[in-house]
Amino acid sequence: MPYRDPFHLQDLDYLKFKHVRDRLLFIHLNPVCLKLLIEMANYTKSKGHVLTVTSTVSSLSEDKRLGRVSDTHLTRRAFDIRTRDMSERVLDSLVEEFSTKYSSIGAKNLKGDSRLIVNESTHLHVQLDRLFSEQPISETLWNWATKQLNNRRNSGKILRN
């Protein structure tokens, strides 16, 4: 096991997570991807909004379960941000600021066009180029983090040692 079980990390004041699993796993994002996430969080926080991350790294079993076609989460170079709690003004400025600043390192489509941020209906999918791919995390780590999630669901709070 990578950490003691059960395990608790304090909440962050500049970033919220939909799932405890991602609070535990987001540090396994590619370093550039992680830096981008923190930079985005700082950007929106300066505008009075704390980002909620809804997804970070994935596992092969999870991608199969979700029927994901893209491997950007699996290869640790993507994360998702909730949009429904964000004002249109903050959302637009975030997309504009980062799409411009980091346009060259966004994931490329088959035609070779780079796209850093994809605005899905419920979230922003932020994705880096394949160049930033990392080996997927182990299923053991994924299962461990998922178990922490279940512990919290079952008990209504995070268990502490």
Ligand SMILES: [Zn+2]
């Ligand atoms: Zn995504």
